[in-house]
Amino acid sequence: MLDAKSGVTIADDDMNQAKCPVHAPDDHPKIRGEKIGVLLANLGTPDNYDYWSMRRYLNEFLSDRRVIDYSPWIWQPLLQLIILTKRPFSSGAAYKSIWNEEAGESPLMTITKAQTVKVKARMAQQYGNDVMVDFCMRYGNPSTKSKVRAMIDAGCRKILFFPLYPHYAGATSATANDQFFRSLMDEKWQPTTRTVPAYYEHPLYIEALAESVERSYADMDEKPDILVCSYHGVPQRYLMEGDPYHCQCQKTTRLLKERLGWEDTQITTTFQSRFGPEEWLKPYTVEEVARLAETGKKRIAVIAPAFSADCIETLEEINEEIKESFEEAGGEHFTYIPCLNDDDAHIKALCSVIDDNLKGWID
Incomplete structure (x- = not known):
């Protein structure tokens, strides 16, 4: 039924x-x-x-x-x-x-x-x-x-x-x-x-993230200069009030980097979807991808580890708004690596x- x-x-x-x-x-x-x-x-x-x-x-x-x-x-x-x-x-x-x-x-x-x-x-x-x-x-x-x-x-x-x-x-x-x-x-x-x-630190979750990155990179003729791990943001005040989100995001990026066997320069953590006037967790993805382009990182890949399924924040915000920010700043090749979804x-x-x-x- x-x-x-x-x-x-x-x-x-x-x-x-x-x-x-x-x-x-x-x-x-x-x-x-x-x-x-x-x-x-x-x-x-x-x-x-x-x-x-x-x-x-x-x-x-x-x-x-x-x-x-x-x-x-x-x-x-x-x-x-x-x-x-x-x-x-x-x-x-x-x-x-x-x-x-x-x-x-x-x-x-x-x-x-x-x-x-x-x-x-x-x-x-x-x-x-x-x-x-x-x-x-x-x-x-x-x-x-x-x-x-x-x-x-x-x-x-x-x-x-x-x-x-x-x-x-x-x-x-x-x-x-x-x-x-x-x-x-x-x-x-x-x-x-x-x-x-x-x-956020479960070995099989980290493995699934790493495999998705490896599959994406394997399909490219030229590898990205850096992988941007873009997490949904929250106000900076929440961190000061005891919310563990920021620290958990940072640990996921570190564990993913270690599993991939990369250097610190090959991966970074950013935060997206800012709303309202107060300061949110930084760096903001939309600003950081533009900065990367301006400093010579012409090829980037973006992954969204905090989302278990693709949604408006990934399919529209990352793949359209954030991509546009990167390209307007001189970026040349933008790759969005889909969420893990039902993989x-x-x-x-x-x-x-x-x-x-x-x-x-x-x-």
């Missing part, structure tokens, strides 16, 4: 396991056989790129206090009266430029579905019907709440919640976990739960992380 919202196949026997408990009266509610749920979570996507779809999505995203932590008394009037009257048009145009028209969805949705199908197949091969795999989005659809409810209805008495962010940040991993916990508040019978920690090495890494976090729950 196909779940219409997620595109993930649910085995027919999973839909017919509800039974009345032994020794219970006939009118006792039926209960499904126990299983474990693995719920993958990504950032989210608008349902379409029209004005109102974009406005609903951006309103939910930019109203999250984990994302924008300014006082609502200041921020909400600015958001509702100014930002959300203009930004849906520009963001909608950006989404339209990368939209999967055939499937009627954003690339992030297409890729997350593909990742889920592959993870589900590996989990079924290893654990049979004891583990149920699905996905949700922090913003937009399918919602975290709807997927938590579906897992509980399917008999999941334990749920492993897996935010698909290699690096922990309050504005990504934490807000995804927040939404998961809020969803549990509405449940009469809450399942036992675990959340998956950041996997088999990436799926192997994700499943290894899942296996580690299922220990004690299932053999």
Whole structure:
């Protein structure tokens, strides 16, 4: 049976396991056989790129206090009266430029579905019907709440919640976990739960990144002068307040460099997607690629290790805006190395992380 919202196949026997408990009266509610749920979570996507779809999505995203932590008394009037009257048009145009028209969805949705199908197949091969795999989005659809409810209805008495962010940040991993916990508040019978920690230094994740770089470089006649590891930015203030994101990003770059056997001059760390007036983590990717071009680095490659799937920030921002900045400054050859997406090495890494976090729950 196909779940219409997620595109993930649910085995027919999973839909017919509800039974009345032994020794219970006939009118006792039926209960499904126990299983474990693995719920993958990504950032989210608008349902379409029209004005109102974009406005609903951006309103939910930019109203999250984990994302924008300014006082609502200041921020909400600015958001509702100014930002959300203009930004849906520009963001909608950006989404339209990368939209999967055939499937009627954003690339992030297409890729997350593909990742889920592959993870589900590996989990079924290893654990049979004891583990149920699905996905949700922090913003937009399918919602975290709807997927938590579906897992509980399917008999999941334990749920492993897996935010698909290699690096922990309050504005990504934490807000995804927040939404998961809020969803549990509405449940009469809450399942036992675990959340998956950041996997920025997991050997198989580093290996998958390295293999993607090696494949890309092998196809080039002339190698890039430098590899730019562009991570999504956060305000510099967050680092000062204890968020570990910056340090984890730096470690991923170092581990990738060591795995590739490179010198420090062959790789660098930058941060993209700055929003608002305050200072964010530096160097800013859009400025750094221009500086590299001006100082003689005419061939560069850019990879985005913090994104588990290609999305608006990679397909549009990196491959269009950041590329344009590099070329306008005199750069000649710009290569974007895609995210790991549903590459088999990436799926192997994700499943290894899942296996580690299922220990004690299932053999």
